[in-house]
Amino acid sequence: MDLSYGPEYETFREEVRDFIAVNRHLAPKNAGRAARPSNEGVAWQKLLIEHGYTARTIPREYGGFGAEPDILKSRIIAEEFARAGVPGGLANQGISMLVPTLLELGTEEQKRRWIEPTLAGDVVWCQGYSEPGSGSDLASLKTSARVEGGDFVVNGQKIWTSTAKEADMIFCLVRTEGDAAKHQGISYLIFPMTTPGIEVRPLRTMTGHAEFNETFFTDVRVPVDQIVGQRGQGWFVANATLGHERGMLGDPDALENRLLALIELMKVEQVGGARVIDLPALRDRLVALQAEVAAMKYNGMRILSNQIKGEPGGMAKLIVKLQACELAHQISALAIDALGELGILYNGSAHERANGSWQWNYMFQLGLIIGGGTAQIQKNIISERGLNMPREPRLDLPKGPSAQGGQ
């Protein structure tokens, strides 16, 4: 056990700290929920790329900083931005999922065209995977694309498409090989949301906002070269990056920041003249969550250390999405309980706290427990891949094992 990063890294940490101290006034103030970054946000993102504080290892020719991969430096950057409470680089679906996919499997032309503006926040993407009939069982998807005169012609419907309303582009799974087996008939297409024949209908969610949409395709023509990977390989293209999304959903720094906000809330809020943190039942729950957040933090350090050594993440990694999303939800749940009756205030009501964000988080984090592979799908994965327990009998496949879907 040696938790020091070494002098070279501590120098680097100082650099990051100095950068943050000098530039923090330029950081966007309300980076929160907006799908499309503000002008301020785009400028901030560009500044971060220029200094290598985001898109760090992405080659320069594609608009990144072009540094050698160095897990510890990336970690230090994340730590210092989180500690300072300053937004780090953008983390949207384009950057977290599409960019790694293109880097791994895209053509040179695709990389040059799309990665730079995506990183810069100029091009916003949405993820067109789920359909009304295909969620956890994603590979059963039916949206079709037939080839006609040099184009794919896409017909069908996607659902739960986050940020489709704001997005410029979509990366989309469609069935191109109607007669191939379930997992072999899918292709991964990328196309503009302005293409004729696309209709986006916002779906209002339990939060009262429309965080996602229904997306309809009627004879949407997509040139055949706007495919990533080969025809029929879309399932594997998509799976190459599902791990990135799960990583994005289990960030220990984010948990720690939520916990700090909760502690602050419980110290500031008063009930009957006493601080909420002085109420034993609530305080007990707070410390229990603090212990769990600590456990996830050190679990994250262990994963990081395995990564540096080139060892597989193993069980420590498999459990992150399930545990971290649940924990985030529980932190918000306690905040609401700490607020008591005030906990129900929403939509800008008088007496509302933190712009209703505890309730919004509480609800949205339930969405995150469901999205990105539901808790139950995570448990299937943990038991099958982590504990080697038998797979579910499959009624949808002729015979033999197959990858488990769910995203």
Add this chain to the structure above:
Amino acid sequence: MDFGLSQEQQMLAESVTRLLRELSPLDHVRQVAEAGSAVSAQSQAALAELGLPGLVVPEAHGGLGMGLLDATVVATALGEAVAPVPFAARNVMAPLALIAAGSEAQQAQWLPRIAAGEVRFGVGVNEQVSRRDGSGVRCTGGALTGTALFVLDCEEADHFMIADEAGRLHIVSAQADGLELIALKTIDATRSVGELRLASTPAEALADDGGAAARRLIAAGRILLAADSLGAADAMIAQAVAYAGQREQFGRVIGSFQAVKHMCAEMAAKNEPCRSLVWYAAHAFDAVPAEAELVACHAKSHTGEVGRFVARTATEVHGGMGFTDLLGLHYWFKRIGFDRQVLGGPETVREEAAILQGWTARGV
């Protein structure tokens, strides 16, 4: 940067595990327990060969000079095997007390004998955590009077390290006047705890003890109990998964039923972060003193909660068989139960964690 066990630590864990697999299979554990003892002579002797009694004793005093993380690794292996061997109090807490608060002369007098296995300590600090049933020990004129409950590793102890009501530590000989030891019967047949009654019993105070050493001992004890619970939970999960892979109902192995798989996945998902937490707590104990007590609280309370969940869930996976004495799963269930309650159950420990952070009126 390296978060994890060194090769030496992994080897230490493996040698303890291998040795216990050979010398202390469940049948042996059961035999020892049914004979009314919590000490397996053969396991204890073999572990002594590995140097366990002197594990944390400095090399200058004849020990191995290892840290709490090394001890934690051993504790996990012992818990995994439900080994009836005194360890946490006798081999770690007692020497740590001397290291923290003994004078040079006391260290020179006691540490080499501890390392050599010539003296065997039991440790009584529970009154510093929770005082019950009128317990408590007063010190007057170099003699102790009162009752210490839940004295750890008391079987075969020839000396005791006892905290008085001010939190100062004292060494008492088991032969001393006015001392009576009453063995307490607990659910866990693999560990011994006792009630020590003292009536003007002569005692030797640790010379440099300002009262802080007991806090440190308790933190070490909590981390070791957490580590033990972690190991026992590992073993229960492994047994549940193995059983589910072999027991058939409705024409298929029960491990192919999702309800059973999800029980196992939940156990693993809750237990795995405990490993990282326990390792960090042990590391902090030696290397990050400012955090040590707080993380020890977190490790203790959190493994206590997770341990309870694993213990009941793994038992359920075994159906009626899990409930029997025959299968012996209950040895792990009870070991986890012991680890949870001793040196403070989760609520008690969380309250201490709150006080440490100045979060309660009492703590301010």
